[in-house]
Amino acid sequence: xxxxxxxxxxxGDAPHAKTAQGVRDWRPDLCVGQLRFxxxxxxxxxxxxxxxxxxxxxxxxLLVGAAPAGGLLPPAWMEWIERALDLGMDIxxxxxxxxxxxxxxxxxxxxxxxxxxxxxxxxxxxxIGDFAFRxxxxxxxxxxxxxxxxxxxxLSLEREMxxxxxxxxxxxxxxxxxxxxxxxxxxxxxISDFVSAAAATLSPANDADHWDLIEGQGSLFHPAYAGVTLxxxxxxxxxxxxxCADPTRTTIGEFEYYPQPTLEACVQAYEAAAALTNKGAKxxxxxxxxxxxxxxxxADLLARTAEALQLPCVDPFRTGVGAIVDALAMQHGGAQG
Amino acid sequence: xxxxxxxxxxxGDAPHAKTAQGVRDWRPDLCVGQLRFxxxxxxxxxxxxxxxxxxxxxxxxLLVGAAPAGGLLPPAWMEWIERALDLGMDIxxxxxxxxxxxxxxxxxxxxxxxxxxxxxxxxxxxxIGDFAFRxxxxxxxxxxxxxxxxxxxxLSLEREMxxxxxxxxxxxxxxxxxxxxxxxxxxxxxISDFVSAAAATLSPANDADHWDLIEGQGSLFHPAYAGVTLxxxxxxxxxxxxxCADPTRTTIGEFEYYPQPTLEACVQAYEAAAALTNKGAKxxxxxxxxxxxxxxxxADLLARTAEALQLPCVDPFRTGVGAIVDALAMQHGGAQG
Numbered sequence: 001x002x003x004x005x006x007x008x009x010x011x012g013d014a015p016h017a018k019t020a021q022g023v024r025d026w027r028p029d030l031c032v033g034q035l036r037f038x039x040x041x042x043x044x045x046x047x048x049x050x051x052x053x054x055x056x057x058x059x060x061x062l063l064v065g066a067a068p069a070g071g072l073l074p075p076a077w078m079e080w081i082e083r084a085l086d087l088g089m090d091i092x093x094x095x096x097x098x099x100x101x102x103x104x105x106x107x108x109x110x111x112x113x114x115x116x117x118x119x120x121x122x123x124x125x126x127x128i129g130d131f132a133f134r135x136x137x138x139x140x141x142x143x144x145x146x147x148x149x150x151x152x153x154x155l156s157l158e159r160e161m162x163x164x165x166x167x168x169x170x171x172x173x174x175x176x177x178x179x180x181x182x183x184x185x186x187x188x189x190x191i192s193d194f195v196s197a198a199a200a201t202l203s204p205a206n207d208a209d210h211w212d213l214i215e216g217q218g219s220l221f222h223p224a225y226a227g228v229t230l231x232x233x234x235x236x237x238x239x240x241x242x243x244c245a246d247p248t249r250t251t252i253g254e255f256e257y258y259p260q261p262t263l264e265a266c267v268q269a270y271e272a273a274a275a276l277t278n279k280g281a282k283x284x285x286x287x288x289x290x291x292x293x294x295x296x297x298x299a300d301l302l303a304r305t306a307e308a309l310q311l312p313c314v315d316p317f318r319t320g321v322g323a324i325v326d327a328l329a330m331q332h333g334g335a336q337g
Numbered sequence: 338x339x340x341x342x343x344x345x346x347x348x349g350d351a352p353h354a355k356t357a358q359g360v361r362d363w364r365p366d367l368c369v370g371q372l373r374f375x376x377x378x379x380x381x382x383x384x385x386x387x388x389x390x391x392x393x394x395x396x397x398x399l400l401v402g403a404a405p406a407g408g409l410l411p412p413a414w415m416e417w418i419e420r421a422l423d424l425g426m427d428i429x430x431x432x433x434x435x436x437x438x439x440x441x442x443x444x445x446x447x448x449x450x451x452x453x454x455x456x457x458x459x460x461x462x463x464x465i466g467d468f469a470f471r472x473x474x475x476x477x478x479x480x481x482x483x484x485x486x487x488x489x490x491x492l493s494l495e496r497e498m499x500x501x502x503x504x505x506x507x508x509x510x511x512x513x514x515x516x517x518x519x520x521x522x523x524x525x526x527x528i529s530d531f532v533s534a535a536a537a538t539l540s541p542a543n544d545a546d547h548w549d550l551i552e553g554q555g556s557l558f559h560p561a562y563a564g565v566t567l568x569x570x571x572x573x574x575x576x577x578x579x580x581c582a583d584p585t586r587t588t589i590g591e592f593e594y595y596p597q598p599t600l601e602a603c604v605q606a607y608e609a610a611a612a613l614t615n616k617g618a619k620x621x622x623x624x625x626x627x628x629x630x631x632x633x634x635x636a637d638l639l640a641r642t643a644e645a646l647q648l649p650c651v652d653p654f655r656t657g658v659g660a661i662v663d664a665l666a667m668q669h670g671g672a673q674g
Contacts (some may be wrong), residue, residue: 131560132594192565195529221653223468223614227568228529234560257469258613276595277560 001124002183003092003117006030007063008054008084009044013037019065019094020044022176025154033058035080038173040190044067051080054230061092061117063179073097082108090115094175119178120186126197129276133237136206137332140238141216141287144245144261145154145252146225149316150216153244153287154314158213168210168211171202177215188217188228197236209290214238220269221261222252224274230273237277239332240284241270242324247294247301253327262308264309284331286313338461339520340429340454342367344400345391345421347380349414350374356402356431357381363492367519369394372417388417389422398429398454400516410434420450427452428651431512444545457523463534468614470574473543474669477575478553478624479607481598482589483562485589486653487553488514490581490624493653495550497662505548508539510569514552525554525565532565538573538643551575557606558598559589567610574614576669577621578607584638585629600646614661621668622649624662 009020015047024031024044033049036042048056062084068074070239073095081091081099083289085108099116100106139157143148154170154177159167161283170177173185190198203212218225225234252258261269267283274281286305290298298318306313312323346357346368361368361381370386373379375453386394399421405411410432417437418428422445431438436453437443446453462568476494478487491514492508498505508515509521522535540549551573555562589595596624598606624641629633633657642649649660 017391079436094435130563130592130594189530191530192527192532192568193525193562195564204429222614223571224465224533225530226613227532227564227566229564230567231529231564233564255467257467276558276563 001117001120001122001178001185002029003087003179004060004090005121005182006032007061007092007179008032008049008051008059009034009046010062010064011036011040011042011044011082012068013040014042015069017042017044017066019176019179020063022065022151023065023179026180027172032059033100037076039316043317044215045141051084051089055087055089058337059089061090063092065094065176065179067095070182071096073102074192081105085112085114088114090177090228090247092117092119092179092285094119094179096120103289104232118183119175120189121189122186122198124197124202125187126190126194126201128197129200131196131200131234131237133278134166134200134203134205136210137214137216137240138212138236139240139242139284140233140236140240140242141244142215142229142233142266142283144243144263144266146222147253148244148246149289150244151319152175153316154213154215154244155180157242157319157325160321161211161213165210166323167207168213169258171214173215173217183290187232189223192227192231195231196235200233200237203236205207210224216244220273221258221266223255223258233270233273234277237319238274238281239278240328240334241274242287243267243270243283246289263305266310267307281309285311287321288313288315288325290315309321338456338459338524339398340516340520341427343369343396344398344429344516345386345388345396345426345559346371346383348373348377348379348381348400348403349405349410349417350377351379351403354379354381354403356513356516357400357577358403359488360400360516363517365571369396370425372411388421388426390394392424393427393502396426397440398427400429402431402513402516403669404432408433411438411603412479415442418442422446422449422451424664425449425451427454428547429454429456429516431456431516434458440657441558454588456512456521458533459523459527459535463527463531463538465534466537468533468571468574470615471537471542472545473547474577475540475549475551475575475578476577477551477570477573478581478620479566479570479578479603479620480553480556480602481580481603482586483559484628485581485583486624488489490579490653491550491552491606492517493658494579494662495641498550498660501645501662503548504544504546505550508549508551510536510552513520519575521593524569525562529564529568532568533572536569537574544673553581556589557610558603560592560595566630570610571614575618577609577619577665578611579622579624580607581624581626581657583626604646610667620648621664622648624658624661625650625652627652627655
């Protein structure tokens with residue numbers, strides 16, 4: 001999935017815009033402006049633009065990342081999407097509704113030579129391959145649970161590595177990540193037989209000192225999604241994993257019968273799982289989302305966790321991820337610039 | 338996926354018919370006859386019938402299980418499929434080509450009120466649910482590798498349990514199994530996020546003494562497919578697992594970089610994985626495909642394996658699976674009839 005950038009962020013009258021916010025936070029250079037309906041409470045602090053202004057400013061895709069209230073695509077949104085096609089833009093959609101399944105829209109896009117990028121609905125075939133060991137270095141963020149900062153951590157690592165002059169690329173596996181990277185594969189929407197193959201395709205052989213920073217999904221401890229996680233672990237063939245967790249959780253998501261695993265159990269489970277395709281796979285650091293803790297409590301928890309696991313422990317938002325990249329520089333040393 | 342039975346087995350001029358053979362072997366009562374083109378080398382030892390005769394004999398679906406030479410659907414096959422629809426039959430297809438994607442065929446089926454059952458292409462949505470512990474008993478066949486007898490073993494267990502008067506149902510997770518059971522879910526073709534949910538849907542809560550015998554897929558040691566296997570393990574919530582293996586294999590399928598695991602490693606890995614959704618999950622027996630060994634070597638291997646693992650060890654084809662059902666009767670005892 002490769003989406004032309006830069007974007008005009010379409011907010012319409014959506015109640016939330018987590019995806020647009022993620023793109024705005026991580027790739028402001030890819031956002032020429034925002035398009036809101038009158039009365040919208042959302043603000044990405046970008047220039048207000050109509051479609052013509054956005055095209056003039058270089059926008060190549062209308063990014064429809066936010067879900068409308070109610071979930072269905074309202075006629076008012078359809079009109080803007082159609083007009084964007086007329087003006088020569090592609091549509092980058094994270095909606096559950098598949099734009100390619102709307103015959104009138106598909107016909108219009110085909111006729112104009114434009115594309116509807118339904119990033120939640122991958123359509124490619126992924127070659128199974130032989131899962132031989134690939135050159136280059138790979139880091140996968142893994143989780144105790146869903147929604148604990150795996151994308152944020154991978155992006156923070158990319159930024160930190162690039163600032164140090166390392167060759168590093170974020171590899172997106174979910175819709176927000178795909179919009180940020182301009183490409184990627186929504187692995188949880190891939191046919192199950194092809195998840196490992198998709199992850200391998202996403203992080204191909206590369207220069208010996210190049211790092212892929214692969215966005216993790218789900219958790220090996222999640223009763224519904226652990227299979228997706230395992231496929232991603234095997235296909236990514238990670239040299240290094242960073243374990244992400246939210247210390248305030250007690251259950252796996254809303255699954256009352258499933259308690260949060262200990263971090264120790266996570267390290268053991270991920271290293272055991274990853275060994276199948278990379279015998280050297282190690283958890284090299286911990287990333288905690290401490291946003292619900294005070295500054296003092298957070299610092300204390302990070303220190304205690306680092307001590308208990310003998311691993312660098314960070315909160316990307318509070319401390320940055322430098323300590324983890326320092327550790328990688330020590331372990332994978334000479335290869336870096 | 339629910340397919341009307343009985344079937345007319347369509348062999349056409351296919352070179353092989355593993356699926357049809359499986360249905361013929363396990364459910365001869367569901368096969369009213371076979372339809373072959375002149376010169377076909379295949380023979381299911383069923384009455385030769387044309388479509389009209391099959392309908393008169395009660396056939397409700399034309400089963401197109403075999404792949405044509407070359408993979409694409411030849412015009413001669415299309416003609417028979419269309420005529421079967423005209424005569425009031427559904428089509429049960431295991432082809433990679435999705436019959437529902439052929440507009441003329443789909444239109445004809447819709448117009449006649451018939452269904453095209455593309456069993457390789459599940460279309461249902463599966464509710465994620467809460468993965469609470471379900472009543473009833475579940476046995477999942479698991480494998481050291483793909484294609485080592487997981488379906489055959491599950492069907493053998495169903496037959497043995499039913500002969501003893503137990504309440505037992507085979508639950509199909511692959512195309513041949515679905516034709517045999519008349520229903521099921523092709524889990525390796527489900528969107529990855531829904532594999533566990535599909536497995537849970539397939540083996541719902543039941544009477545306390547009822548056994549679901551769930552057909553396993555893949556292997557936790559397979560670099561491409563372990564995620565599917567893990568999702569199936571978690572969703573099935575098995576009380577018992579039977580480990581299936583082919584003792585003559587040295588690698589995982591054709592994956593030269595991946596050696597066959599030991600049976601001990603398999604037991605450990607499957608019990609560890611299954612514990613997430615069923616803490617009592619145990620491997621209760623081993624099923625070896627010894628078809629490439631002499632009678633004497635097979636008997637020796639089964640005895641040595643049983644001794645080493647302290648588990649009943651069978652070859653369903655040579656010895657039947659009685660020893661495993663005996664063990665289940667001991668362990669889950671009083672509940673059985």
